[in-house]
Amino acid sequence: MRKKIAVLPGDGIGPEVTKQAVKVLDAIARRFGHNFVYEEGLVGAAAIDATGNPFPDATEAICQQSDAILFGAIGDPKYDNDPKAKVRPEQGLLAMRKKLGLFANVRPVKSYKALLPISPLKEEIIDGTDFVVFRELTSGIYFGQPRGRSEDGKSAFDTCNYSSDEIIRIARLAFDAARNRNKKVTLVDKANVLATSRLWRETVQELAQEYPDITLDFMFVDNAAMKIIQNPRDFDVVLTENMFGDIITDEASVIAGSLGMLPSASIGTQQSLFEPIHGSYPQAAGKNIANPFGAILSAAMLLEYSFKLIEEANTIKEAVLQAMDEGFVTEDINKKTALSTEEVGDKVVGFI
């Protein structure tokens, strides 16, 4: 199989971990006789520094000409505490999502045996956790208009909006995923307060009639924020809007014990994008200590979702499990015997 992959390393630890993911993809290509061609693009603070634009047109073109996109991370603290900064790296991320139509962020949440001791949650609570969150990614309060300041600057406003088409599009993916899992979808919303949430409930309830084999239930977001910690095993497929998804996916990521473990897919109307969820983690940048598993498992999701290369994807997942079992991990998982980012990448390649 010959495929073009856009590679956007981005900021912070993005470049280091993306490099390991590419190494792993190369190993897969060698073993299974595929041909992956990479093209790199600038994004985030790196792109602002070089071009003034966090998602330059050239990068957009590279993405559009690719079959899938491998992404590192975006964000630089020098922009965070400056409320007046005109261009922020995150705008690149949002522009990218919007322009590429990446409407569904898919985040598996899993407990790993080897990580149970480092989770802040008790083992008996999390052991066996296995759910997946579908977060809407191109609408809601992230993009709604109008947004901004009043003329005197003394008040500010944001708009959350959703159309039923936007809801149906991602809800279908969630129901389809539930079919291959435990057949349960939980819609997380705030229908007791928000008009948009009531549209979500109505729309999803209606769509559910096409999926009589799937159980649909509803949960208010505040309640979900509790239940995810109290009974993470109760979830199968979680479906939610953009802002709530941002919060509960990050919350859920704590279950695994290390943020560095978790991959994600952002499903697009044309091509999809794959990234570890950990963000740019600037404190670790350039130190060769960041956990590359999230990026490597994102490459596995890329093979599975975009190229339907299931065996290849599983080979990567097994190699990661093996590396973990043999203790070949970075310092976030085991301080005492930690390997470097590069070394862990090499071990995974070795197992492939």
Added chain:
Amino acid sequence: MRKKIAVLPGDGIGPEVTKQAVKVLDAIARRFGHNFVYEEGLVGAAAIDATGNPFPDATEAICQQSDAILFGAIGDPKYDNDPKAKVRPEQGLLAMRKKLGLFANVRPVKSYKALLPISPLKEEIIDGTDFVVFRELTSGIYFGQPRGRSEDGKSAFDTCNYSSDEIIRIARLAFDAARNRNKKVTLVDKANVLATSRLWRETVQELAQEYPDITLDFMFVDNAAMKIIQNPRDFDVVLTENMFGDIITDEASVIAGSLGMLPSASIGTQQSLFEPIHGSYPQAAGKNIANPFGAILSAAMLLEYSFKLIEEANTIKEAVLQAMDEGFVTEDINKKTALSTEEVGDKVVGFI
């Protein structure tokens, strides 16, 4: 001291737990020679059933003529999954907040030694946790206009807005509270995405100059949702807007091990309101099994915040701790030796 207290038991377990709180207030009145006069009002589903209005004018009048308000809970499942219900009990809660100007919800989050075994979090993570969340309660996306549906019904919208005055008002309370605590305020927002969050940052940053003894830091809400579970001891005073506060206070409530433990205050422009955070918990209603500590500790907050009766408030807190130490608790804390709601209330009264 002679004081008028409005009592709004509300729905579900609200009446049962509120009754215990009143019993405890009576015991305090007897012991310290105060005179508390109660007036009951209808609210929530109970009020809809009786009057068609979840926050009737008569109830508003009772509140306005009182020195403080003791509140139970609101919510009935028969309204939850009906997206077209015209009147919902929660509207009573929101109307009450708005009409009484309850602009700041204050929620202490504490770990209790006796509850460490039942928390889903590991003891070494939560032992010693002691922070307080200040959640804005009368603005943001809960109340912003416009909100509703497009004409064809196929899209919906909500508006989040904030004025700097609304922000300053609650931020002052948070900074003042930090002065009596560990002198740290953490503003939780989404300033990398929302215009309203950037106004919060700007406004709070400016106000902080009046509090040079207080450390102010900023945290994105997604990150906060992780950190609250990973390092709850790192927080002192958390300040946030309405929707984010709804989510992270409920998330944080899991730390204690039982939702039934936690009290809250909603500070008003005239009088303030005090309620356990647990909600109406309909499954337990009428069974005499609900944990009354949250309601009882809310009564303690009432004495402290509204009447400045510090010794009296501490007497209640100590009585609750003693009841817990001696194992006089409801089934959420100890299934095997559980007492009833009434019995636990009586034990606390006994210790006073």
